[in-house]
Amino acid sequence: MKRILTTLLLLAALAVAQQPAHAQARLQIRGADVSSLAKSEAFGGVYRDARGRRGDALRILAQAGLNYIRLKVWVNPADGYNTKTQLLALARRAKAQGMKLMVDFHYSDTWADPGKQFKPAAWESLTLDQLSQAVYDHTFDVLDALRRQGTTADMVQVGNEINGGLLWPDGSNSTWPNTAQLLNAGYDAVKRVSSATKVVLHLANGGDNGLYRWWFDNAGANGIRYDVIGLSYYPYWHGTLEAFQANINDVATRYGKPVAVVETAYPFTTADDDGWPNIITAAEPYPGYRATPQGQAALLAKVGDIVRAVPNGLGLGLFIWEATWTGVKGNGWDPADPSSGNGWENQALFDYGDRALPAMGVLGHL
Structure with a gap:
């Protein structure tokens, strides 16, 4: 009996050793940005699970194994979406599904990214000190409501x-001291609401180690406070997977901070669904990964495996950007132009029949 038990234990250990890495240690964050969901639903968006059953998009994501959502906040957008109103409603739904919440403050009335960081119209005439107070007040107001x-x-x-x-x-x-003053105003507001909430500083170009070293060295020199380093990594824009891996490993160990990919995505098709040109149209946007459901799933799994392998357990996980932004008429990219379309629907986690794609299940079990 003892010999049989020993043999069974050895077999069990061998089976565990032979499992893929993601079966041994799931990522802490298996997330999706769903900022466009409220507007999609308002304009008739429908979501189905992998078997074709219609349901709540957040419930479908949670049942597939995702455990985090990310929602952006604009100050006074032209269409009235991506504000505190939608955030509160989606947060209630997500938490009811057992999911956690990341809030993404743009501090703008529209998109903020490396090419544009425009002040909200209501803040245009403020001095630096007044602007810092506006950042604090806006951040506190939204988070305290949550x-x-x-x-x-x-x-x-x-x-x-x-x-x-x-x-x-x-x-x-x-002018780094100004940057520091504004970012620390946001940090202080977050911590006043909840000391347990983690503050993320987020850069794009996740394969550019020179950028990250320059930025976070200056952040340290200027006393900018934060808990987590966030990266955007889109493989068709931000360098090779190897460059991304080298950078994320370096910044985690150099600054001793947890890291998370807060934006990534990949297309599952080259086809268009809403008559508005897609942003990514290549049949193989990154070498070795075709724009197919299988290619999407494989690429996102690879990104997840890179995050899991960050030294010292500092890789938290990843968020797929705009997983629910399907081709719904009226839910376009420009809040000031109701006729604008969506160039991202071929990178969602739902196909053109509104059904959950294989990548969703892969992400949920990373």
Whole structure:
């Protein structure tokens, strides 16, 4: 009997050793940005699970194994979406599914990214000190509303893809003390609401180690406070997988901070679904990974495996960007132009029949 038990234990250990890495240690964050979901639903968006059954998109994501959502916040957008109103409603739904919440503050009325960090119209005439107070007040107001309804944010981005700073020109990192003052105002607001909430500083170009060293060296020199380093990594824009791996490993060990890919994605088709040209149209946007459901799943799994392998357990996980942004008429990219379309629907986690794609299940079990 003892020999049989020993043999069984050895076989079990061998089976565990032979399992893929993601079967041994799941990522802490298996997430999706679903910022466009509220508007999609308002304009008739439908979501189905892998078997074709219609349901709540957040429930479908959670049942597939995802455990985090990310939602952006604009200050006063032209279409009234991506504000505190939608955030509160989606946060309640997500928390009811057992999911955690990351809030992504753009500090703008529209998209903020490396090429544009425009102030909200209401903040245009403010001095630097007044702008810092506006950042604090806006951040506190949104996060305190979440706390008061019992859906406290678990992570918060103070700024979105802030390679060149935020709230230009005042917060441009051509003047690092100004950048620091604004970012620390956001940090202080987050921590006043909840000391347990993690503050993320987020850059794009996840394969550019020179950028990350320059940025976070200056952040340290100027006393910018944060808990997590966030990266965008789109393989068709941001360098090779090897460059991404080298960078994420380096920044985690160099700064001793956890790292998370807060934006990534990959197409599952080259076809268009809404008559608006897709942003990524190549049949093989990254070598070895075709724009197919299988290629999408494989590429996202590879990114997840790279994050899992970050030294010292500092790789937290990843978020697929705009997983629910399907080709729904009226849910376009420009909040000021109702006729605009969506160039991203071929990178969602739902196909053109509104059904969950294989990548969803892969991501949920990374």
